Amino acid sequence: xxxxxxxxxxxxxxxxxxxxxxxxxxxxxxxxxxxxxxxxxxxxxxxxxxxxxxxxxxxxxxxxxxxxxxxxxxxxxxxxxxxxxxxxxxxxxxxxxxxxxxxxxxxxxxxxxxxxxxxxxxxxxxxxxxxxxxxxxxxxxxxxxxxxxxxxxxxxxxxxxxxxxxxxxxxxxxxxxxxxxxxxxxxxxxxxxxxxxxxxxxxxxxxxxxxx
Amino acid sequence: xxxxxxxxxxxxxxxxxxxxxxxxxxxxxxxxxxxxxxxxxxxxxxxxxxxxxxxxxxxxxxxxxxxxxxxxxxxxxxxxxxxxxxxxxxxxxxxxxxxxxxxxxxxxxxxxxxxxxxxxxxxxxxxxxxxxxxxxxxxxxxxxxxxxxxxxxxxxxxxxxxxxxxxxxxxxxxxxxxxxxxxxxxxxxxxxxxxxxxxxxxxxxxxxxxxxxxxxxxxxxxxxxxxxxxxxxxxxxxxxxxxxxxxxxxxxxxxxxxxxxxxxxxxxxxxxxxxxxxxxxxxxxxxxxxxxxxxxxxxxxxxxxxxxxxxxxxxxxxxxxxxxxxxxxxxxxxxxxxxxxxxxxxxxxxxxxxxxxxxxxxxxxxxxxxxxxxxxxxxxxxxxxxxxxxxxxxxxxxxxxxxxxx
Numbered sequence: 001x002x003x004x005x006x007x008x009x010x011x012x013x014x015x016x017x018x019x020x021x022x023x024x025x026x027x028x029x030x031x032x033x034x035x036x037x038x039x040x041x042x043x044x045x046x047x048x049x050x051x052x053x054x055x056x057x058x059x060x061x062x063x064x065x066x067x068x069x070x071x072x073x074x075x076x077x078x079x080x081x082x083x084x085x086x087x088x089x090x091x092x093x094x095x096x097x098x099x100x101x102x103x104x105x106x107x108x109x110x111x112x113x114x115x116x117x118x119x120x121x122x123x124x125x126x127x128x129x130x131x132x133x134x135x136x137x138x139x140x141x142x143x144x145x146x147x148x149x150x151x152x153x154x155x156x157x158x159x160x161x162x163x164x165x166x167x168x169x170x171x172x173x174x175x176x177x178x179x180x181x182x183x184x185x186x187x188x189x190x191x192x193x194x195x196x197x198x199x200x201x202x203x204x205x206x207x208x209x210x211x212x
Numbered sequence: 213x214x215x216x217x218x219x220x221x222x223x224x225x226x227x228x229x230x231x232x233x234x235x236x237x238x239x240x241x242x243x244x245x246x247x248x249x250x251x252x253x254x255x256x257x258x259x260x261x262x263x264x265x266x267x268x269x270x271x272x273x274x275x276x277x278x279x280x281x282x283x284x285x286x287x288x289x290x291x292x293x294x295x296x297x298x299x300x301x302x303x304x305x306x307x308x309x310x311x312x313x314x315x316x317x318x319x320x321x322x323x324x325x326x327x328x329x330x331x332x333x334x335x336x337x338x339x340x341x342x343x344x345x346x347x348x349x350x351x352x353x354x355x356x357x358x359x360x361x362x363x364x365x366x367x368x369x370x371x372x373x374x375x376x377x378x379x380x381x382x383x384x385x386x387x388x389x390x391x392x393x394x395x396x397x398x399x400x401x402x403x404x405x406x407x408x409x410x411x412x413x414x415x416x417x418x419x420x421x422x423x424x425x426x427x428x429x430x431x432x433x434x435x436x437x438x439x440x441x442x443x444x445x446x447x448x449x450x451x452x453x454x455x456x457x458x459x460x461x462x463x464x465x466x467x468x469x470x471x472x473x474x475x476x477x478x479x480x481x482x483x484x485x486x487x488x489x490x491x492x493x494x495x496x497x498x499x500x501x502x503x504x505x506x507x508x509x510x511x512x513x514x515x516x517x518x519x520x521x522x523x524x525x526x527x528x529x530x531x532x533x534x535x536x537x538x539x540x541x542x543x544x545x546x547x548x549x550x551x552x553x554x555x556x557x558x559x560x561x562x563x564x565x566x567x568x569x570x571x572x573x574x575x576x577x578x579x580x581x582x583x584x585x586x587x588x589x590x591x592x593x594x595x596x597x598x599x600x601x602x603x604x605x606x607x608x609x610x611x612x613x614x615x616x617x618x
Contacts, residue, residue, distance in 0.1 A: 022218060036222055058222075059215035071215045073235060096216025097241065113214045114241055139213070153213070155275030156314055179315055183213060198213070 006160060006174035007207040009192060012047040014201030015040065021196040023061030023101060024140065024184035024203055025068065027081065031194055033184065033203055034061045034070060039079070042203065044188075053084035060101025060140065060184060062108060069108060069123070071098050076108065076126065090126030093119040100150065100184060104143035111138035111150060118150060133168045136161075140185025140196060144208070151182030151195060158182040160193060160206060174206060217243045220251075227393040229254040242271035246283055254395075258290050259594075265290070278314045281307035285323045292326055295557040295596070297334060297564050301327065318356060321347045325359045332366045334565055341367055354391035358384045362403060369406060374426040378407060412442070415470050415535040422539060436532035437513055439469040448513050448530060460485050461506045468516065468525040472533040475524035544576040548599065551586060556596035 012031070013021070023034040030041035030050060034057030041051045056072035063069070067087070068079040074096035078088040092098040093110050100111035100118075108123045118132045118141055136152035136159075143149075148165045152158060158181045162172040176182060176195075184196030192205045216235050223231035229251035236244040249264030269283035284307035291299035308323035324347040331340035344363060352360065361384035368377035381404050388396035410422030414431075423431070431438060437448045444456040446465055455462035463485040467476050482491040482499055503523055507516045515526040527533055538545050546566055551557060557565075563573045577597055580586040588597045 020218075022213070022215075036218070056219070058218040059213070073216050073219045092215065094214070096214065096219075096235070096239070098215045099213060114243075155273070156278060157275070 001170050001173060002209070003173045003175065004209070006176050008177070008180075008204050009207050010044075010205040012042055012044070012203040012205075013197070015042075015049055018201045020183070020199045021201060021203055022057060022059050022183055023071065024186045024194045024196045025061040025063045025101075026186045026188050026194060027063045027068075028189075031186075031203060032061055032063065032068060033196060034059065039068060039070060039084075044205075053079065055079060055084065055086060059099050060111065061186075062101040062103040064103045064123070069101055069103065071101055071110075074098075076101065076110075078123075090121075090124070093121055093126065093128050099138055100140035100142075102141040102143055102186070109141045109143065109148075111141045113137050113139065118148075132163070132165060134163065135168075135170065139183050142185045142187045142193070144187035144189060144193075145211075147211075149185060149187070149193065149208075151185040153181050153183065153198070160185065160195065172209065174209070176206075180204070214243065217247065220244075220247045224250060224254070227254075227391075227395065240271075242268050242273075242276070242279065245271055246279070246286070249283070250286055253286070253290055253293075258294050262287055262290050277310055278316055281310040282316075282319055285311070285319060285326065288323070289326050292330055292333075293555065295333070295555055295561040297330060297561040301330070318353055321352055322356055322359070325356065325363060328363045329359070329366075332363060332370070333561075335370075335567075337367055337370055354387040355393060355396060357387035358391060358396050358400065361387065362400065365403060369425065372425070372429045372432065374407060374424075374429050377425075381407070410539045413537045413539055415537060416533065417472070418470070418474075420537075423536075428536070431534070431536065434532070434534075435530050436534045437469070437527040437530055439466050439533070439535045441466065441535065441537045446510060446513060448527075451512060453509055453513065455509065458505075458509075460502055461509060464502060464506050465510065465525075466535055468523060469533050469535045472525050472527075475519040475522050477522040479522075481522060544580055547573065547576045547580065548585065551597060551599045556589070556598045558593075558596055562597070 018035045021033050021035060025032040031044050032039055032041050037056060039053040039055055039057050040049045043050045055070060055077060057070050058073060059071035061068060061070050068081050070077045070079055071092055074092050075089050076092050077086045080087050094112035097112050097114060098110050099113040102109040107120045107129060110119045110121060112119060114137055116134045116136060116138055118134060118138055120129045121127060122129060134150065137154040138150050139153045140151040147162050149160060149162050151160050158176040160174045160182060161170050163170055181198035182195045183198040186194045191208045193208050195204045195206055197204055220232040220235040224247060232247055232251045236247050245264050245268035249261045249268055252264060253261035265283045265287045269280050272279045284303055288299060288304040304323055304327060308320050311323060312320035324343055328340045328343040331343060361380045365377045365380035368380060381400060385400045388400050407425055411425040412423045412428050413420050414423050435449060439446050444462050445452045445454045464481060467481055467484045478496060478499060479491050482488050482495045486495060488495050503516060514528055516523055517526055525533060547562060550562060550565055559573050559577055560570055563570045577586060581588065586597050586599055588595055590596050
């Protein structure tokens, strides 16, 4: 396992009227984050909120190319990114103990915080297809280049780790600076990982190490 | 963190404990237990709240020191509201340190506020003030500001500084409306009542009228000779003669002051000060002795002269004699005064606050209960006393939310 300190490239926020950042996602242009009763789109170039959708948004956020998915209470809402309308709902696998959310390869991936697990579920029905065990409380989840990354937050420590999707074994770990929490995780498809900063109200971009 | 926990915490923060309970009622993980505990406390079931918070503290893992400390603070607040004033202050101090060292300044401040409220209830006003000063001016969420200002108002009221008290209560009201929590607004309003309800009675030249706290305060600068039944002193401006340990002398001084400028007959003095129905020769002899003692005591402020039928008071360098008395005179006025805060008190907490023996407090409470002036509920050590009508449990449980948000 490779272990190193996380390199924070950029910090966005805190944003006016935002108490905490729960989930984060990226649609190729905007960085989306969940702040309780809103989903906010941030322009990564200037760090300003470009647009907000009024939807319940208590945990993870994901984007499938057309729709946003957002965990609220014990369900996952499917939201039309253009209009902001909730067009469908499926039960969340953790029954409300859910944290992070990611979209990859036709499935949704859901972190179940205190149960230290990640579920792969059917985005239409919510059926659990498989479950990966982690060693730490799971917050955000994301896939990039066939790598499964997830954020952890246990007690007062957070890190970002790449795990083997089959065994759950930790392959790589980036330790966040003390007091810096990871409440959500998303890749920009390149070498940046966006991390929700919990009650700090910030979103941070962390460099994803290059694969040798 | 977890979706439903965040939803429940947000509901709690918005003053909607039922909404919070709806979300976590059936869950038994540590954060749910803590949220349920706080919701139950806000709904008034303090016993249940305490149990839930204790289980929550146990259920949090060893790495979750902050979450655990928050549970301890919440439990301390419940103890305060239940008037369990001997709840271990060390545990609260330790939790406060943990929170501060992990950067949770809002909750650390809340822990400090609880400590200050406890000291205020115990009458340790200087210590309460010091504790508040330690918290400093860290930016606090509105709900926390309300508590801070309420404590400041409480300190000012006990020091008879009405303007300061009013200013603090105004700030508290503003913060309460900003927090948008109806229970807090109501609490500030009931604190305001203290300033607008007669705090004392003024007896002068045979007539009497009620006084507001502000008027009592102004009295302190008057040039009159004041017989103060709150503190058992006779004072004029800066000079105060304490008769706290001489109840008979104080009773005589008061009788003379109430009648002033008229004199008081020996019979009336004997009946009033010695509780004797018929004055006989031994009473008259005793009266002479006690008047002699009082004369010596009051020497700097007043003379006492004999008249044909009794005695009269002659204040020096002033033309005014006032008696400051409680609005309603009760045998157990001190106990009632404390219970007037509307909170449930244990007899041991009353004893602690009044610096009386537990036995005396118990006797007073039993007597007051027989005349329906106080009510109790619970049994054994859990027994609590309140003044009727029972105003329900306080709504003052002010856990600054994001108990779990971090």
